Amino acid sequence: MPAGRLGRRRQDQKTPRMKILFVHNGYESLGIEYLSAALKAAGHETALLIDPCLFDEAGFWRSPALARLFSARAALLRKAAEFKPDLAAFSVFTDTWPWALALAGEIKAATGARTVFGGIHSSSVSEAVIKEGAVDFVCLGEGDLALPALAEHLEGGGPLPAGIWGKKDGSVVKGPPPSPPAVLDALPFPDKQLFAAAAPVFGSGYLISSSRGCPHSCAYCCNSVYRELYRASGVPCLRRRSAENVLTELEAAKAGAPGFVHFTDEVFNSDYAWLEDFLPKYKARAALPFSCFAFPDSRLAALAPALAAAGCFKVQLGVQRFDEEKRADLLGRRAANSDIAAAIKGLKAAGIYVTCDNILDLPDESAEELAALAGFYAENTPDHNEVFFLRLYPGTPLAARCGAGADAPGGLMRPSGHSPLPPGKQRAYFTLLTLLPRLPAFSRSFFAARPGLFGFAGGLGLRMISRLLSRPRKDFHTGRFLHLYSHFIFAKLRGNA
Ligand code: SF4
Known part of the structure; x- marks a missing residue:
């Protein structure tokens, strides 16, 4: 490194080089915390503004009147102007894309900052995202390496870094293909102060x-x-930190007394040898109750006692549908x-709360399959059922397979019409599957065979009530939801948001 460059870096340790403002909707994003840590490690200043999007939960539900009443948009724009960012960064999925695009335009107008869009939507439909006037750069895939490189590019010029697209003279300019971090232990720990400083609702649960x-x-x-995006890089899609690296982070986290831990790993049980080494160490060194997502494979039931002994209090399993062949094919x-039945039974026997995820409105579902799913849960009952309607996301193989139906409205909380079954029947099964764990065990088979009794209105309210009635005391998602709404509603009423 040239001496002058080194001197500048030393000076930069005291004087931040670029000011990057993350703008996010209500919920904590581990990805943004990692990006902030990487930018700070490179000598930049970061901040976060939260638009809580109260009563306007992208993809789930919206109450326009309440959303307008509790909008935090004006305060957010005022704070953005005060921060004077060089770069405003958005991490979006398809449902939050319209919100982020509109806000990016307003922030550009209020601050003059350039904007960068990352997240799965930006990686899935990059060509469409970069064409938008409010978007200056797109970050494809994980941005731990690309975003600090973009900040450096904005400071010093030169070619666009890997994984970044930009614009020049009205044309799209593309950096080399993205390459995600191959060694996760080499990354700085996530910047937990970022969300804590933005709002005091992120303290419970790590x-x-x-x-x-x-x-x-x-x-x-x-x-x-x-998987497709990273293919050219040669870096495997699945990467795992060492047990020591995870435990070192958690030992530091204990100083903040988070109460419990939530592992966001896509599949916590993807490596049983790693878990056999990790779980006893976790119990000895972290000693915090934890929840996780798991895949219901043939070994999960046998792992349940070790999970429970280490402090696991909740596991969320993907079941999605009953028909095994269609589950694999579609x-x-x-x-x-x-294996799913054994996992539910084994986890519950170990004292672990079990939630199962299910998808309705599948294009090849039948009344017989939904009846079989209800019958399965009458016999193998989790503590809670999460039920969604199919939402097709761009760039996924299923969206490509469904062709013209891919853009149908609805999804997640209401049928889009992918299924040959009438929406009323699907809603009845939504209600039946959601309520089944709440019914007395002796009555479940009776009610599972009578979906017509559940034709009354269901929806998010029903799900929330069902979850609140049965949730474990340290439920991460519901707990955060309740804290977020109470904090920002009171802030609005006090005139602080
Ligand atoms: S839905 Fe499938 S691919 Fe996606 S995280 Fe879960 S197990 Fe992995």
């Missing part, structure tokens, strides 16, 4: 991931997109119902 990527390629999931998920 969000962490021991891995990135997934060994599976479900046809509806973003991991199929990332959704790309190879899981046996016998």
Whole structure:
């Protein structure tokens, strides 16, 4: 490194070089915390503004009147102007894209900052995203290396770094293909102060991931997109941190008394040898209750006692549908119902709260399959069922397979019409599956065979009530939801948002 450059870096340790403003909707993003840590390590200043999007939950529900009443947009723009960012950064998925695009235009107008868009939507439909006037740069894939390189590019010029697209004289300019970090232990720990400083609602529960990527390629999931995106780089989609690296972060986190840990790994049980080494060490050194997502494979049931002994209090499993062949063919998920049943039973026997995810409105579902799914849960009942309607995301194999139907409105909380079954029947099963764990055990088979009794209105309210009635005391997602709404509603009423 030239001496002058070194001198500038030393000086930069005291004087931040670029000011990067992250703008995000209400919920903590581990990805943004990693990006902030990488930028700070490179000598830049970062800040976060949260638009809580109260009563306007992208993809889930919206109450326009309440959303307008509790809008925090004006305060957010005022704070953005005060920060004077060089770069405003958005991490978006398809449902938050319209919100982020509109806000990016307003922030550009208010601050003159350039904008960079990352997140799965920007990686899935990069050509469409970069064409927007409010978007100056697109970051493809994980930005831990690309975003600091972009900041350096904005300071000193030169070619665009790997994984970054920009514009010049009205044309799109593309950097080399993205290459994600190959060694996760080399990354700085996530910048937890970023969200804590933005709003005091992120203190309970510590969000962490021991891995990135997934060994599976479900046809509806973003991991199929990332697998293709990273293919040229030679870096595997699934990467795992060392147990020592994870535990060192958690030992530091304990100083903040987070109460519990939530592992955001796509599949926490993707490496059983790693878990057999990690879990006893976690119990000895972290000693915090934790929740995680797991794939219901043939070894999960046997792992349940070790998970419970280490402090696991909740596991969320993807089931998605009943028919094994269709599960593999349409959704790309190879899981046996016998393994799912054993996992539910084994985890519950170990004292772990079990949530199962399910998808309705599938294009090849039948009344017989939904009846079989309800019957399965009457016999193998989790503590809670999360039920979604199919939402097709751009760039996924399932969206390509469904062709013209891919852009149908609805999804997640209401049917889009992918299924040959009438929406009323799907809603009845939504309600039945959601309520089934709340019914007395002796009555479940009776009600599972009578979906017509559940034709009354369901939806998000029903799900929230069902979850609140049964959730474990340290439920990460519901806890954060309640804290977020109470904090920002009171802030608005006090005139601080
Ligand atoms: S197992 Fe989960 S995270 Fe992995 S590809 Fe399937 S849906 Fe995505």
